Amino acid sequence: MLLYAEASGDFNPIHVNKEFAEKSQFGRNIAHGMMVAATISESMSLTFGKSWHHSGKVKIRFRSPAYPGDTITTSGQIQKMVLSEEGTEVRCSVLVTNQAGETIISGSSSVIISN
Amino acid sequence: MASKKTDISSYIPDGKHSGSINYGELEVGTVVSQQSYILDKKSVQIYISAVKDTSVQPETSASNIAPPMSIAALSLRGVVNDLKIPGGTLHIGQELSFLKPVRVGMHLECVAILSSNSVRGEYRFMVVDLNVKDDLNDHVMKGKSTIMLPVDISVQ
Numbered sequence: 001m002l003l004y005a006e007a008s009g010d011f012n013p014i015h016v017n018k019e020f021a022e023k024s025q026f027g028r029n030i031a032h033g034m035m036v037a038a039t040i041s042e043s044m045s046l047t048f049g050k051s052w053h054h055s056g057k058v059k060i061r062f063r064s065p066a067y068p069g070d071t072i073t074t075s076g077q078i079q080k081m082v083l084s085e086e087g088t089e090v091r092c093s094v095l096v097t098n099q100a101g102e103t104i105i106s107g108s109s110s111v112i113i114s115n
Numbered sequence: 116m117a118s119k120k121t122d123i124s125s126y127i128p129d130g131k132h133s134g135s136i137n138y139g140e141l142e143v144g145t146v147v148s149q150q151s152y153i154l155d156k157k158s159v160q161i162y163i164s165a166v167k168d169t170s171v172q173p174e175t176s177a178s179n180i181a182p183p184m185s186i187a188a189l190s191l192r193g194v195v196n197d198l199k200i201p202g203g204t205l206h207i208g209q210e211l212s213f214l215k216p217v218r219v220g221m222h223l224e225c226v227a228i229l230s231s232n233s234v235r236g237e238y239r240f241m242v243v244d245l246n247v248k249d250d251l252n253d254h255v256m257k258g259k260s261t262i263m264l265p266v267d268i269s270v271q
Contacts, residue, residue, distance in 0.1 A: 060208065
């Protein structure tokens, strides 16, 4: 998380300061939401390649925090495919859960694949 | 008649990017942050290491295309720093549209504008619109960040 703080410039003490986090509602440090969300982009990029860079969209809610040591699982499911002049828009639901099956992030994403 | 505040610096007592911000005073339309960055190779490598992104394919690394979310992280950097987001702030929602691949080494212009500022219960909710343009003045990313902070730490 320190590395992500360095990469993002987000040194919010909830992520990087143990003493601050222990006094917070979470009782310990939590991961940056965008660090966890990066796994969604990674999955979409692995699945759809360059199309994700050109036309990727994501809309997510951070439902619960992820903690250091958590094992997260990122999944996506195609919900709809829409043909247009630009190509085929693939609409997906996306989900990130922790080892207990709790939802960390939920939302949707889409990408246009050239016909 | 009071002049309309359109820049975050006008909400900081000394007019500089130091001191505290009264988040309740921030008006919709305020430019929260406007920053220029060079998306350098080292920064991208740190980002990839931090998120352990395995999607950087040989074809993209050969053309030095940065992970799209690294652009999002960069655009949020200005928001975090210029809005002086206090410690108890939570990022609760994010929308992103990636419009064009960004090569490493590209100069990027990131602008963040407050699009909503409201209070519900004990929390303040702020929505910030993100816009990132490249050297060619093309939009490469647009987004919308929703953050939540306790009302009682809005004024410091």
